[in-house]
Amino acid sequence: MKKRILASMPMVSLLLFLWAWLFLEKLGLGLSFFLLVPLSAMLLTGNIFKRLNEAMPFIALLVFLWIGFTTDIWHPTWVVFFLIPISNIVFDRKLEPRRLVSLAVTAAYITLGIIYGYWHPYWIMFLLIPIINTLFFPKKNAYFTVNSNFTSRVRRVINDDEDEL
Structure with missing residues (x-):
C-alpha cells in the first residue's frame, strides 16, 4: 500500500x-x-x-x-x-548542551519579543547559537588536523622547489 x-x-x-x-x-x-x-x-x-x-x-x-x-x-x-x-x-x-543553547536563545527571543514587541531587531540573537556552540561545545570531527606525515611531505616539496631555483 x-x-x-x-x-x-x-x-x-x-x-x-x-x-x-x-x-x-x-x-x-x-x-x-x-x-x-x-x-x-x-x-x-x-x-x-x-x-x-x-x-x-x-x-x-x-x-x-x-x-x-x-x-x-x-x-x-x-x-x-x-x-x-x-x-x-x-x-x-537526548538533551545535549548544544540543544540547550538553542532552547535558551529561542526562549530569550520569544520572551523579549513578547515583553518589548521588537521582533525584528532581536532575531539577530539566533546568531549566538553557532557562536556559543562552536566556542564551548565543539564537535569532535569539526576541525582539520595536520599529521606529521603531511607536514613532512609539504616540507619536502618546498625544499625540492627551492633546489631547482
Whole structure:
C-alpha cells in the first residue's frame, strides 16, 4: 500500500494543485501541494519516529504555507517553525548542551519579543547559537588536523622547489 501511495502522490498533488488554482483561485496554495511528494516519500519509508523527525521541516513549511495562503495570516504563523527543534528533542530523547543553547536563545527571543514587541531587531540573537556552540561545545570531527606525515611531505616539496631555483 505504501508503494501505491508513493506512486500516486504526484497525481494527487497535481489534482489538488488544479483544484486550488482553478476553483479556489489561490495559486500559492496550489503550489504548496507539490510539497506532498517529498513529504510522502519521507513519511512512508523507515522508522516512524525517525521519519517524522526528518520530515518536520517540510511539515512546518507546508503548514506555514497552507495557513498563510488560505487565511492570509503570515505574522503569527511563523511560530510553526519552532516545531522543528521541539520535535528533534522529543524524538531523539537526548538533551545535549548544544540543544540547550538553542532552547535558551529561542526562549530569550520569544520572551523579549513578547515583553518589548521588537521582533525584528532581536532575531539577530539566533546568531549566538553557532557562536556559543562552536566556542564551548565543539564537535569532535569539526576541525582539520595536520599529521606529521603531511607536514613532512609539504616540507619536502618546498625544499625540492627551492633546489631547482
